[in-house]
Amino acid sequence: MSEFDFDSLLQKAFEQCERLGHPLDADQKEILRSTLQQETRSNPLTQLTEEQRQAVLQFAQQSDWKTSLLNDWLQNRNSGAMQFIRDQYGLSWLNSVTAEDLAAYRDQETRLNIGDRIEVSNALWEWVQADDQEWYTCIVIGLSESDSSQQTRCTIRFDNGQEYEIQGVYDWNRSNWR
Known part of the structure; x- marks a missing residue:
């Protein structure tokens, strides 16, 4: 319809x-x-091949990923691994992709378990520019979901023994870990 x-x-x-x-x-x-x-509405990511979808999910970890692609297109620069979006799908497809669409695939593919080793970005606890972003290895030591917000919290431990809790680990903080 x-x-x-x-x-x-x-x-x-x-x-x-x-x-x-x-x-x-x-x-x-x-x-x-x-x-x-x-x-x-169907998720526009379903139109992609598995390889393309993985490339988009990886690239979309940047907070300004759409802006980056648009700037490439406006300045007629090659977008590297993301060039297929411009060539095959275009601006209307890019504009149709929402954070919820990305989260739907990330949540399907990336559920954390206690004991998993992940990397977290320093953007979790301070404002950093994209080119100043650093990643730190840690281990997942706890997972819990809040009854009121339905958002998952993840407790991690760094190699130096420090622990940190990531609020909204699958929601608004998804771009800060891998």
């Missing part, structure tokens, strides 16, 4: 609510539209 078909169907439902004496306000209509759009 196309987006036009969904919008037409929703419009009919809105009109029927009005006829029955239960009109929806603008906020309710927008909630229905956005929910329907989210539920029927």
